[in-house]
Amino acid sequence: MHAVGASAVLALIAAAAACLFLIGTQHWHGRFSFDTADGAQKFHIDPTSRIGGVGIVIGVIAGFLVAREAQMVLWPLLLAGIPAFAAGLAEDITKRVGVSARLCATIGSGILICLLTGTAIGELHLPVLDSLLTYAWFAIPFTALALAGVANALNIIDGFNGLAGGVAAIVLLAFAALALTHGDTVLAAACIIFAAAMLGFLVLNFPLGRIFLGDGGAYFVGFALAWLAILLVTRHPEISPWAVAAIVAYPVVEMLYSIWRKHRREGHHPSRPDGLHMHMLVHRRVVRKLFPHASRRLQNGLTAPFCWLLALPPVLVAVMRPHDTTLLMGSVIAFILFYSVLYARLTQFRWCLRPLTLARAPRVVG
Numbered sequence: 358m359h360a361v362g363a364s365a366v367l368a369l370i371a372a373a374a375a376c377l378f379l380i381g382t383q384h385w386h387g388r389f390s391f392d393t394a395d396g397a398q399k400f401h402i403d404p405t406s407r408i409g410g411v412g413i414v415i416g417v418i419a420g421f422l423v424a425r426e427a428q429m430v431l432w433p434l435l436l437a438g439i440p441a442f443a444a445g446l447a448e449d450i451t452k453r454v455g456v457s458a459r460l461c462a463t464i465g466s467g468i469l470i471c472l473l474t475g476t477a478i479g480e481l482h483l484p485v486l487d488s489l490l491t492y493a494w495f496a497i498p499f500t501a502l503a504l505a506g507v508a509n510a511l512n513i514i515d516g517f518n519g520l521a522g523g524v525a526a527i528v529l530l531a532f533a534a535l536a537l538t539h540g541d542t543v544l545a546a547a548c549i550i551f552a553a554a555m556l557g558f559l560v561l562n563f564p565l566g567r568i569f570l571g572d573g574g575a576y577f578v579g580f581a582l583a584w585l586a587i588l589l590v591t592r593h594p595e596i597s598p599w600a601v602a603a604i605v606a607y608p609v610v611e612m613l614y615s616i617w618r619k620h621r622r623e624g625h626h627p628s629r630p631d632g633l634h635m636h637m638l639v640h641r642r643v644v645r646k647l648f649p650h651a652s653r654r655l656q657n658g659l660t661a662p663f664c665w666l667l668a669l670p671p672v673l674v675a676v677m678r679p680h681d682t683t684l685l686m687g688s689v690i691a692f693i694l695f696y697s698v699l700y701a702r703l704t705q706f707r708w709c710l711r712p713l714t715l716a717r718a719p720r721v722v723g
Contacts, residue, residue: 372417379406380561410577417431476587525552529548541592633704639660644659
């Protein structure tokens with residue numbers, strides 16, 4: 358693992374250096390890569406480059422080139438991730454690539470990596486699905502949809518400095534811990550190198566937001582997280598699939614809750630942006646009240662740690678009890694219930710536990 362440590366340091370330095378270069382040259386590419394401060398989901402102050410995903414990819418490639426131990430895991434991930442990354446990066450630059458096109462590209466990445474590796478989701482400890490997953494004609498499209506779903510989920514939570522990057526780093530380190538405890542140094546090395554590249558990006562993203570992850574970064578990193586999760590449970594069947602479900606619970610629940618909220622309560626298309634994501638409510642209702650005198654830029658950065666804490670409990674359960682399907686299912690259900698109660702409290706301006714009225718989430722102003 359000494360060589361892996363050196364590869365991780367290289368990945369971190371390469372990602373940070375690439376992001377620093379992109380920041381230093383933004384007067385060349387800013388008219389294409391800048392994310393403006395206008396919009397329902399924009400909480401930053403100044404136009405900021407949103408191509409930080411390029412730095413992460415460079416960091417992972419740098420680690421891959423010197424970490425022989427992790428190459429067998431990383432090369433199909435890097436190759437198959439090209440469509441997902443390219444579609445997201447095209448949106449970052451042109452602002453004209455829709456959600457459907459990005460999801461289709463990510464589904465294509467999912468199908469490609471299944472074909473390259475001969476691996477797909479095999480079981481979920483759900484009898485009907487498990488019987489269908491024995492057939493490749495079902496398992497491969499199902500796996501590709503799951504990969505695209507997690508990638509989109511990470512993109513959805515990418516709303517504040519350090520939020521998506523920090524959650525991704527937590528997930529990757531949890532996967533690395535599980536791989537190490539099961540003697541899989543190859544998969545652990547891949548997760549550690551990827552986490553190091555994320556930390557290299559976070560050096561310049563958190564807390565002041567010098568560069569953003571962007572759709573390219575979010576889709577590529579989300580795709581990678583989902584694939585590493587699949588590898589973890591296929592290489593180690595003794596690990597419950599619900600362990601990885603618990604580890605990625607926060608972004609996935611946020612995505613599913615957002616789809617349900619927009620369709621059932623507001624009548625909006627799921628891809629339509631709004632200002633009612635959990636991280637936005639935490640920013641308005643918690644951070645601004647606790648730190649009223651902090652600058653807007655610092656308030657932005659202070660939002661992420663609260664959401665990291667929200668994501669952490671099911672992750673800890675999964676790392677400590679990765680084989681206990683019943684407990685892990687319970688932790689996911691408990692997280693969903695806690696998320697729902699907290700969301701209702703934040704939208705209704707109440708913190709105490711009273712009977713909830715969840716028929717419609719009121720519009721949040723300010």
